[in-house]
Amino acid sequence: MWWKESVVYQVYPRSFNDSNNDGIGDIKGIIEKLDYLAFLGIDVIWLSPVYQSPNDDNGYDISDYQAIMDEFGTMEDFDQLIAEANTREINIMMDLVVNHTSDEHHWFIEAKNNRNSPYRDYYIWKDPLPDGSAPTNWGAAFGGSTWEYDEKSGQYYLHLFSKKQPDLNWENPALRNDIYQMMLYWLDKGVAGFRMDVINMISKDPSYPDGVEQATGYGDGGPYYFNGPRVHEYLQEMNQKVLRKYNTITVGEMPAVNVEEAKLYTGKERNELNMVFHFDHVSLGDGKLGKWTPQEWKLTELKAIFSRWQEGLENEGWNSLYWSNHDQPRAISRFGNPSRQYRERSGKMLATCLHMLKGTPYIYQGEEIGMTNVQFDSIDNYRDLETIHAYHDYTTNGLLTKEEMLEAIHKRSRDNARTPMHWSDEPEAGFTNGVPWIPVNPNYKTINVRRALADKESIFYYYQRLINLRKKYSVIVHGKYQLLLPDDEQLYAYTRTWNDERLLVICNFSDQTAMFQLPDTIKHQTEKILIANMDLDIERDLKAFTLQPYEAVVYILN
Known part of the structure; x- marks a missing residue:
């Protein structure tokens, strides 16, 4: 279970590093920065899709699962990436997108052109209702209906995302077999595993009922495609036919998953996946229109979410730990404070809080230098x-x-x-000498890798220290979690205990000072600071002391 001890770094190739100055990041650009990632200390690169794609949804609409997108390079480049990463003891985790394909995949082209093609049943087709309308009232993730009418065949096809992303029909064993063969192809190439895109959406309720109408005017189909009736059967089959043949790392992206369901997906006796990505904390503050009507959220809500997952998967399953990824805003802007005064300190605080929890930590590119929203x-x-x-x-x-x-x-x-990764204060943040595919965040002149590496107190070196501590102290990987001060709206405090090792983690999530009082239940003889995001030359009584805004400190207790 090497993945429990690992730290994963997500690379979004289009925005990471451009080697040929066409304004688009590429595989050779990633290879150029492997020494940087090795210096940071990460163990696994989660590589967002690099497959052939018309790019309707930035590569999550795949037209050929066994080819590399021209903009990103060649298969030879990919093979070199694996080889070069492996020499630095870094594994590559591919992004597996098998809930849907692109409508330009040859499977769908043949399915659309010929109702008698064997590929027709690779997708989900339904007749119109008697009035000619769509089979259900479901709304798609990117707007509009989940159903697109095909004039030629007189049927609708299902797409839970864009109309250029038709959903695959996992009920068809031939489709499943083709997917498993594709996965074996990549594992044989040397990839270490898969992050599985919306994998808990692959099984749909076969009755296809209407959903409750939402503010958008469409129905909520989620109850009929999240964690569907055959999803565990499919994942166990995938494990048996593919995953168990290799020493893989697997994590399933799973909107609308709860702790009890996660136990089924990740329980070690279940033979499905290693971890899931849940959305509970990144949905904090969602309003009437979800994230497009954001509301204030409370620290007690965040603590309750993390604690529910920490305690729920203590004995069954395993947590994945993340603040942000390619689908989420920047961590400091979302959960910390991006102001000049507190950006670095709150970034270190967030890193401390997350990396000391039980689970496998994920770092999104740029998080380690404190990049912010644009x-x-x-x-x-x-x-x-x-x-x-x-x-x-x-x-x-x-x-x-x-x-x-x-x-x-x-x-x-x-x-x-x-937005592109900030490598330096040179034009376009050193990402490209061309015109970037999306504009660079204007704050790159003060927030960039070159500046971070030159400052021994930077967020980068703080992340490096956290990663090194994880490799040194078993309690960080295996320790049991216990929440302290659950009602405190400023402080997130918890302990981790493993055999004779015990950690006390205290993080101030506010821009005000906060008083910490050690609960009477925490008995200890001595304490030593393991890591802290502030250098305070004062003696403190651990029983009660004041934390500065966004301060974080971790103690070893004996």
Whole structure:
């Protein structure tokens, strides 16, 4: 179970490093930065999709599972990436997108052109209702209906995301077998495992009922495709036919998953997956229109979520730990404080809080240097399909004004995470000598890798220390979690205990000082600071002391 001791770093190739100055990051660009990642100390690169794709949804619409997108390079480049990463003891985890394909995949082209093709049953087709309308009222993730009418065949096909992302029919054993063969192809190449995109959506309720109508006018189909009736059967079959033949790392992205379901997906006797990504904490503050009407959230809510998952998977399953990824805003802007005064300190605090929890930590590119959200003035600067569709849908139908929508986009758009990586203070942040596919965040001159590496007190070196501590102290990997001060709205404090080792973690999530009082139940003889994000030359009585804004400190107790 090497993946329990690992730290994973997500690379979003399009925005990581551009080696040929076409404005798009590529595989050779990743190879150029492997020494940087090895210096950070990570064990696994989660590589967002590099497969052949028409790029309707930035590579999550795949037209050929066994080819590399031209913009990213060649298969020879990919083979070199695996080899070069392995020499640095870094594994590659591929992104597996098998809930849907692109409508330009040859399976779908043949399915659409010929109702008698064996590929027709690789997708989900339904006849119109008697009035000619769609089979259900479900709304798609990127706006509109989940059903697209095909004039030629007189049927609708299902797409839970874009209409250019038709859903695959996992009921068909021939389709499943083709997917398993594709997975074996990549594992034989040397990849270490898979992050599985919306994998808990592959099994649909065969009765296809309507959903409860939402503010958008469409029905919520989620209850009929999240954690569907055959999903565990499919994943156990995948494990038997593919995963168990290799020493893999697997994590399933699972919207609308709860702790009890996660036990089924990740229990060691279940033979399915190693970990899941849940969405509970990144959904904090969602309003009437989800993330597009963001509300204030409380620290007690965040602590309750993390504690529920920490305690729930203590003996069964395993947690994945993350603040952000390619689908989420930047961690410091979302959960910390991006101001000049507190950006670095709150970034270190967030890192401390997450990396001391039980589970496998995930770092999203740029998180280790404290990158923040971007605030473009115009919707024209955004590239994300979800963001653009939501902007036009909600402003056109009067649900939000353009100003309200832009404010929400500044806080929660996926493009916040997709602006190019900041390598230096040179033009375009050293990402490219061309014109980047999406504009660079203007704050790159003060937030960049070159500057971080030159400052021994930077967020980068703090992450490096956290990773090194994980390799040194078993309690960080295996220790039992216990929440302290559950009702405190400023402090997140908890202990981790493993055999004779015990950690006390205290994090101030506020811009005010906060008083910590050690509960009487915590008995100890001595304490030593393991890591802290502030250098305070004062003696403290652990029984009661004041933390500065966004301060974090971890003690070893004996």
